Amino acid sequence: MYNRRKFIQISAAGASLAALSRSAIAKTISSGSATNFPIVISTWDFGIIANKGAWKVLSTGGRALDAIEAGARIPEAEDITNHTVGRTGLPDRDGRVTLDSCIMDELGNCGSVAAMENIAHPISVARLVMEKTPHVMLVGDGATQFAVEQGMKKEKLLTPESEKIWKEWLKTAKYSPVMNIENGSKPGDKYNHDTIGMLAIDAKGNISGGCTTSGMAFKLHGRVGDSPIIGAGLYVDNEVGGATSTGVGEEVIRNVGSFLVVELMRQGLSPEDACKEAVRRIIKKKPETAKQIQVGFLAINKKGEYGAYAIQSGFSFAVCNAQQQDLLIKGKSFY
Numbered sequence: 001m002y003n004r005r006k007f008i009q010i011s012a013a014g015a016s017l018a019a020l021s022r023s024a025i026a027k028t029i030s031s032g033s034a035t036n037f038p039i040v041i042s043t044w045d046f047g048i049i050a051n052k053g054a055w056k057v058l059s060t061g062g063r064a065l066d067a068i069e070a071g072a073r074i075p076e077a078e079d080i081t082n083h084t085v086g087r088t089g090l091p092d093r094d095g096r097v098t099l100d101s102c103i104m105d106e107l108g109n110c111g112s113v114a115a116m117e118n119i120a121h122p123i124s125v126a127r128l129v130m131e132k133t134p135h136v137m138l139v140g141d142g143a144t145q146f147a148v149e150q151g152m153k154k155e156k157l158l159t160p161e162s163e164k165i166w167k168e169w170l171k172t173a174k175y176s177p178v179m180n181i182e183n184g185s186k187p188g189d190k191y192n193h194d195t196i197g198m199l200a201i202d203a204k205g206n207i208s209g210g211c212t213t214s215g216m217a218f219k220l221h222g223r224v225g226d227s228p229i230i231g232a233g234l235y236v237d238n239e240v241g242g243a244t245s246t247g248v249g250e251e252v253i254r255n256v257g258s259f260l261v262v263e264l265m266r267q268g269l270s271p272e273d274a275c276k277e278a279v280r281r282i283i284k285k286k287p288e289t290a291k292q293i294q295v296g297f298l299a300i301n302k303k304g305e306y307g308a309y310a311i312q313s314g315f316s317f318a319v320c321n322a323q324q325q326d327l328l329i330k331g332k333s334f335y
Contacts (some may be wrong), residue, residue, distance in 0.1 A: 036304025039321040040067060040200040043246045043298055046075045046085070047196060047318030048326050054200055055320050064200040064208035065105045065127075072101075072123040072210045075196050084194045087120040087157045089214020091166050092221045093173065097157040100213055100228040101126045102137075106206035106238040110136055112228040116143040118154045123212045125152065126228070136230065140222075169218055195227050197234060197244025199300045207300070209234050209242045215249075225249025231259035240266045241301035243275070246315070247294040251282050261299050271299035272307025272332070279309050283334060296331060311335060 038058035040051050054071030058064070076086030084090075091097045101122035102112035111130025113122050114137060125147045129138050138146050148154050158166075195213035202208075211234040213227040226232035226249030233249065235258040236242040243261035245252045252258070257278050264274035275297035283290040296310030298317050308317050308331035315331040 036201070036321070037205055038064075038067075038200070038202050039300070039304050039306075039319070040064075040071065040198060041298060041300055041306050041320070042071070042198045042318045043196055043244065043296065043315075044194055045316055045318065045328055047198070048320075048328060050074050050196055050198060051318050051320035052325055054198065055325055058200060058202055059322075061203050064202040064206050065103070067200045067202065068103060068198050068208050068210040069123055069127055071198055071200075072196060072212050073121050076123060076212055077120045085196055085213055086122075087155070088159050088162060089157070090162050090217035091158055092215075092223070093175070093218045094221045095158065095163070095166050096221060097162070097214060098221070099157075100215055100224055101211060102228045102230055102234050103127050103130060103208070103210040104230060104234055104236040104242075105130075105208045106236070108236075108238075110230045112137045112230065113143040113147075114139045114224045114228040115222055116140065116147070118144055118157060119147045119152055120155060120157065121152065123210050125150070126210070126212075137228065139224075166218070173218075175218055195225075195233070195246040195249075197227075197246055197298060199236075199242040199244055199298065199306075201300065201302075201304055205302070207236050207238050207242045207302070209236045209244055211244050226252035226257065229253060231256050233258060235259045235262050237262050237266070239302065241271065241299060243271075243297055243299040245298070246296050247310070251286070251289070251293065251295050255282055255285070257282075257295070257297060261297050265299065265301050270307060271301050271305055272309060275299050275307055275309035276332070279311055279334060283311060291335070296333075298331075309333065 040054040042050050050071040053074040054067035057067035098115045099122040100114045103126045104110040111126045113125045197211045199209045211227045232253045234244045243258040260278045261274045294312045296315040298308045300306040310333040313333045319327040
């Protein structure tokens, strides 16, 4: 016989248990956040200044997406010594500075621009593509046109110093990108192809990422690397973590590198081990090519744990959290 009073008692007990479970989960998340969140990590030594810009947003409870944009804009336009990103980037073989960038938020929304000219902040244009259009990517003149329509300033990006380097390169016109430029000191070390990739987790535990670059110096006009390609240069899954890459983008694209790293973390690998496996697959497919190039991956998981791995030694990444804002870590490598 149906006992309505007993049913109510059981239901009430179940509801209390569920509430207790939710409370316990909330405390666990809160405790994890206090320990590891907020946090922002970036590739290379110029990631330190980018992280500081992002930290101004994160430290006041801001959204990870806003932090990524704020941080990436600094090397894009304010660091005049950096010839890999933004307005001081080195040109292609025709003397034209073309910029690539992408951004992705915790909801899976994303936007990117590729081979864009005359706009100093491609990370902001990428965000506008994400938020103001039904598209994911705009390229070339279309990207520039869209940026201007959105109120962004059109300007000459080829600086006198970059133009001088390009004209010197024209004497031989040898296309030979140098690895790990940031850590080198030989003549020609500024002829580089490195990228700033950023990943952030805000106080709510939400993840966003961004990637921005001027691409390989003296590349063929129209060449696009991995940086603006979602899944290659950057990927974020708010349930798992995020990953970004740097180095020779062609090899990252061929392996859909950042997506691979996130999927490996989904399977239970740590950020460092996931990056290592992604690098190992590049080496396995093209062992002789891998000896001549650099590719590095940087990742963070939902817990705020981070790690990196590269083909060659010399790769570094910057970490910024409540404990320290200018930490630079040397990444591990196969060679």
